[in-house]
Amino acid sequence: MAAAKASSIELSGTTYCILTGASQGIGRAIAVEVSKLLGPKSLMLLLARNKDELAKTASLCKSANVEVIYESIDLSKANISQMNDLIKTSLKGRKVSDFDTGIIFHNVGSLGNLAVDTGRMENVPELREYYDLNVFNVISLNTQFLKVFEDVEERLVIVNITSLCAIKPMSGMAYYCSGKAAREMYFKVLAEEKKHVKVLNYSPGPVETSMIDFVLSEAVNENLRDVFNSFKSQNTLLKPEVTAQKCMKVLKLSNFSPGEHVDYFDDEI
Ligand SMILES: NC(=O)c1ccc[n+]([C@@H]2O[C@H](COP(=O)([O-])OP(=O)(O)OC[C@H]3O[C@@H](n4cnc5c(N)ncnc54)[C@H](OP(=O)(O)O)[C@@H]3O)[C@@H](O)[C@H]2O)c1
Secondary structure: OOOOOOOOOOOOEEEEEEEHHHHHHHHHHHHHHHHHOOOOEEEEEEEEHHHHHHHHHHHHHHHEEEEEEEEEEOOOOOOOOHHHHHHHHHOOOOOOOOOOOOEEOOOOOOOOOOOOOHOOOOOOHHHHHHHHHHHHHHHHHHHHHHOOOOOHHHHHHEEEEEHHHOOOOOOOHHHEEEHHHHHHHHHHHHHOOOOEEEEEEEEEEOEEEHHHHHHHOOOOOOHHHHHHHHHHHHOOOOOOOHHHHHHHHHHHHHOOOOOOOOEOOOOOO
């Protein structure tokens, strides 16, 4: 990891936090870990489709300091005004300047079609839908966050949950790798332009979530199946809470350069 480049990120003040993909897996674990750090009068907005599971995450985040709001939304279909309304409504009349820090975790993600050979990808509407969720609407939501919090931009922190697949090709995962690469690069360019906003690309490592089961049930590529089978058989998958705690540590120490890709397995910070 690079030498210290940013001042420390403090979540112990009054904080506004948005987290996508909060209904399960890594998103739920991040929500829980973040909620433990937030100061009085903080507000969390949790997003995903499954309302019951969002309610469960919200109950796990309950604390005297934090008001937790959740909204069921299909982020592959959400439009700009819906996203803007969602953020503004969640503020419940409070001013953005009431918050010492505003943080967004872009954690939502899907794997795409794992049953098609990379040399036979031609279903453009399907690819478009994949990019809508994983790239275009991530950018769109981020833009709404920046617009709503425009007056306090220097208080903002943006965390993109990325993957080793954003920087290293993995056979059989062309949807996922290309989407993660595009998404990560958008945040890198943003970080380059807005040095006063803290932007982190955090790669959580291989984590025991439903994504792993999806790969094992859907993947046609043998190399991909072998890699994921070995994660399972050798018990090398991380627990969601372990990687979520590391993400909090990376944020707290802020020892990363703008938009840097920091992996779970990177040297101790
Ligand atoms: N697991 C790993 O090994 C691993 C490794 C590297 C990076 N990552 C990244 O970590 C992030 C979280 O992954 P995970 O393993 O925790 O996956 P997961 O268990 O499948 O969770 C994905 C989350 O995204 C939400 N989501 C999916 N489609 C959505 C849609 N159309 N609209 C709104 N929300 C939607 C899901 O909620 P609903 O179904 O309720 O909508 C769920 O909360 C992803 O960005 C993934 O790429 C994971």
